[in-house]
Amino acid sequence: MHTALPVLYSFRRCPYAIRARLALVRAGVTVVVREVDLKHKPPELLACSPAATVPVLDLGKGGVLAHSLDIMRWALAQHDPEGWLIRADEPVNAALVDTNDTAFKAALDRYKYAERHPERSRSAYREDAQDSLLTALEAALQKAPFLGGAHPCLSDAALFPFVRQFAGVEPGWWAQAGGHATRRWLDHWQGSPLFAAAMVKMPVWQPDAQPLRFPV
Numbered sequence: 001m002h003t004a005l006p007v008l009y010s011f012r013r014c015p016y017a018i019r020a021r022l023a024l025v026r027a028g029v030t031v032v033v034r035e036v037d038l039k040h041k042p043p044e045l046l047a048c049s050p051a052a053t054v055p056v057l058d059l060g061k062g063g064v065l066a067h068s069l070d071i072m073r074w075a076l077a078q079h080d081p082e083g084w085l086i087r088a089d090e091p092v093n094a095a096l097v098d099t100n101d102t103a104f105k106a107a108l109d110r111y112k113y114a115e116r117h118p119e120r121s122r123s124a125y126r127e128d129a130q131d132s133l134l135t136a137l138e139a140a141l142q143k144a145p146f147l148g149g150a151h152p153c154l155s156d157a158a159l160f161p162f163v164r165q166f167a168g169v170e171p172g173w174w175a176q177a178g179g180h181a182t183r184r185w186l187d188h189w190q191g192s193p194l195f196a197a198a199m200v201k202m203p204v205w206q207p208d209a210q211p212l213r214f215p216v
Contacts, residue, residue, distance in 0.1 A: 006031045007058040008071075008214065009045045011038055012201065015161030016068040017055040021198040022157045023072035025215045027079045031057065033214035034205035042205065069097070072154055088154035093147050096137060097158045104133035108162060112169055126173075129166055137163070138179030146185065160189045 008024070008031045010017045024031060036045060041052045049056045049066040057065040057074070065071045076085050087093060107128035114122035137159065140147060147155040163186055167174040174183070189195055200216050203209070 004060055005211075005213070006060065006062075008033045009036050009042075009048065009054050009056040009058070010034065010202075010214075011036050011054045012199065014054055015165055016053075018161040018198060019158050020055040020057070020068045020071040020075075021214070022160075022194060023075040023084070023154065025194055025197045026082065026084060026157070027075040028081070028215070029075045029078050031214055032211045033202055034212075035202040037204045042207070044207070069101075069158065072158065076154065082151060084148070084152065084154045084157070086153065087148045088158075092140060093153065093155035096133065096140070096147065097155050099133050099136070100159050100162055104129055105162065107132050108166055112165065122170075126170070133159075134163070134166070134179065134182060138182045141179070141181035141185050145188075156185070156189070160186070160195075164190065 008020070010021065010033055012018075012035065034042070034044075036042065036054055038054070045054075045056060046052050048058045048064050051066065053066070055068055055071055057071045059065065059074075065074055073085070088097075107125055110117045110120075111122060111125040111129050114120075114125055117125070144150065146152045147159075163182065167178060167183075167186055178186075197215055200214075202212060202214075205212075
């Protein structure tokens with residue numbers, strides 16, 4: 001009997017969507033991907049998730065996953081060939097992911113768009129981001145190449161897209177002042193075939209378009 005594939009509503013550059021796609025690629029789980037124009041969100045996305053944020057994974061009768069970490073865990077629950085889930089729930093790693101999604105994300109947004117928050121300088125927001133997450137991340141990565149130890153885990157993939165954004169705000173500063181272990185870790189992820197596969201360009205989805213499978 002034919003079973004419809006889950007449908008992933010995604011936006012290529014969104015860090016939340018990137019980490020969801022990383023997990024789907026690593027798990028080898030196939031979905032139908034619908035690249036969304038965030039300025040013209042399709043009604044199908046709104047029907048799945050009134051918040052209309054991405055990523056959203058429509059499982060059909062299995063429900064809807066509207067949070068990127070839930071999508072990551074769902075994918076890896078299907079198939080986890082490199083044991084990404086094993087160390088993700090360790091207290092240190094869980095705390096880093098929680099901090100990333102709260103204090104660091106807030107500081108990152110102000111750092112990226114400092115002109116919208118003129119009450120403080122860009123460098124002050126950069127320091128906030130460092131203090132909230134990057135100092136602790138550097139300490140963890142000085143002990144092992146990845147948060148998973150010798151190999152990556154879900155926590156690495158969950159943090160990477162956001163640290164990538166941070167490094168991209170002032171690349172010159174990052175190259176000189178970013179933590180050595182964190183720079184090495186970021187370079188690994190940015191140069192990985194996994195990241196390349198997760199960042200394949202897709203046309204904006206149209207209702208009459210042929211379904212596009214992901215990973216391709």
